[in-house]
Amino acid sequence: MLILVTGGAGFIGSHIVTALVAAGHEVRVLDALLPAAHRTAPEIPDGTDWRHADVRDKEAVADALRGVDAVCHQAAMVGLGKDFADAPDYVGCNDLGTAVLLAGMAEAALRRLVLASSMVVYGEGRYECSRHGVVRPGPRRVADLEAGAFEPPCPSCGEPLAAGLVGEDAPADPRNVYAATKLAQEHLAAAWARATGGRVAALRYHNVYGPGMPRDTPYAGVASLFRSALSRGEAPRVFEDGGQRRDFVHVRDVAGANLAALDGLAGSPDGGLRAYNVGSGEPHTVGEMAGALAEAYGGPTPVVTGEYRLGDVRHITASSQRLRDESGWKPQVPFTEGMTEFASAPLRAG
Numbered sequence: 494m495l496i497l498v499t500g501g502a503g504f505i506g507s508h509i510v511t512a513l514v515a516a517g518h519e520v521r522v523l524d525a526l527l528p529a530a531h532r533t534a535p536e537i538p539d540g541t542d543w544r545h546a547d548v549r550d551k552e553a554v555a556d557a558l559r560g561v562d563a564v565c566h567q568a569a570m571v572g573l574g575k576d577f578a579d580a581p582d583y584v585g586c587n588d589l590g591t592a593v594l595l596a597g598m599a600e601a602a603l604r605r606l607v608l609a610s611s612m613v614v615y616g617e618g619r620y621e622c623s624r625h626g627v628v629r630p631g632p633r634r635v636a637d638l639e640a641g642a643f644e645p646p647c648p649s650c651g652e653p654l655a656a657g658l659v660g661e662d663a664p665a666d667p668r669n670v671y672a673a674t675k676l677a678q679e680h681l682a683a684a685w686a687r688a689t690g691g692r693v694a695a696l697r698y699h700n701v702y703g704p705g706m707p708r709d710t711p712y713a714g715v716a717s718l719f720r721s722a723l724s725r726g727e728a729p730r731v732f733e734d735g736g737q738r739r740d741f742v743h744v745r746d747v748a749g750a751n752l753a754a755l756d757g758l759a760g761s762p763d764g765g766l767r768a769y770n771v772g773s774g775e776p777h778t779v780g781e782m783a784g785a786l787a788e789a790y791g792g793p794t795p796v797v798t799g800e801y802r803l804g805d806v807r808h809i810t811a812s813s814q815r816l817r818d819e820s821g822w823k824p825q826v827p828f829t830e831g832m833t834e835f836a837s838a839p840l841r842a843g
């Protein structure tokens with residue numbers, strides 16, 4: 494198959510390109526090389542048809558779609574950004590960009606799309622109260638965070654909650670601009686699928702890490718911030734009490750999930766979108782991750798600072814059983830092995 498990978502020069506996209514080429518596919522890459530993501534020109538693997546263009550550019554997109562069998566849409570502005578002034582750029586790249594791509598696909602009668610979505614569409618993870626069952630705690634209060642009370646309490650009785658695994662049917666609750674644009678991408682793709690009879694697998698990646706991750710910028714993930722601190726000889730600074738639970742999934746496993754989804758579009762129905770969590774299924778706390786990375790790097794030991802960022806969620810861990818059941822995909826990189834590799838893996842200039 495000829496696959497168009499948008500954002501194929503990025504962290505995850507470049508691993509997808511490598512995996513597709515290794516699986517014998519032809520690959521075309523369209524990437525605008527956003528300055529926030531690339532300080533230096535990335536390497537484009539041999540044998541890929543490379544297009545330096547923006548997904549908002551209608552002509553470039555129409556041209557890039559010619560002869561393509563399926564699209565793997567990774568291009569997006571990522572991370573939390575600096576402040577709200579970034580909002581128009583996020584909406585432009587992520588939502589206008591997706592709309593232009595989908596319009597091009599409709600025009601070209603293309604029917605298969607794998608969309609890079611995110612766990613951020615859920616907001617907080619899944620919580621259960623022993624008295625009230627599954628509950629949805631709202632954003633945490635500043636006074637609680639100041640007092641070091643990081644666990645969100647039951648909204649009905651104030652008792653402590655047990656954190657669990659979030660499934661794809663959990664209600665969406667995007668908490669920031671980036672999250673809102675990722676959810677809007679899913680909605681746009683679902684609308685395209687309904688209008689054209691297309692099929693979409695929306696892969697909701699959890700915390701992706703691995704070789705080639707961008708160095709610390711306001712757009713980078715926590716694993717990269719810790720890894721960057723270690724390479725400066727500094728201790729990773731762990732916010733809150735370090736007990737925040739996440740699902741750290743290796744970038745090669747994420748690339749594998751894209752291939753599995755492209756293969757059969759998993760269980761997505763004709764004329765519809767089906768969402769899939771993409772996580773390792775092995776939750777860890779941010780403190781554990783910092784510890785594993787620091788140990789593999791050879792120190793210094795992480796410092797737990799008690800600081801917090803408004804808008805951070807406490808726990809978000811996924812069940813990725815749906816993708817396993819419907820596509821046969823299985824994560825291959827265990828946590829300790831992946832973190833050990835990541836401790837000495839090259840990062841990308843951010």
Ligand SMILES: NC(=O)c1ccc[n+]([C@@H]2O[C@H](COP(=O)([O-])OP(=O)(O)OC[C@H]3O[C@@H](n4cnc5c(N)ncnc54)[C@H](O)[C@@H]3O)[C@@H](O)[C@H]2O)c1
Binds near residue numbers: 506568707
């Ligand atoms: N890294 C994670 O942990 C994570 C988690 C969940 C979801 N995602 C999603 O995965 C996808 C890839 O993210 P990444 O971590 O590889 O980020 P990245 O910044 O490394 O890659 C994104 C790529 O998209 C390109 N791009 C951005 N806007 C574009 C536009 N308008 N036109 C053309 N190209 C454009 C950038 O130049 C970059 O090469 C994104 O859709 C992101 O939302 C990432």
Ligand SMILES: [Zn+2]
Binds near residue numbers: 622623624625651652
């Ligand atoms: Zn309760």
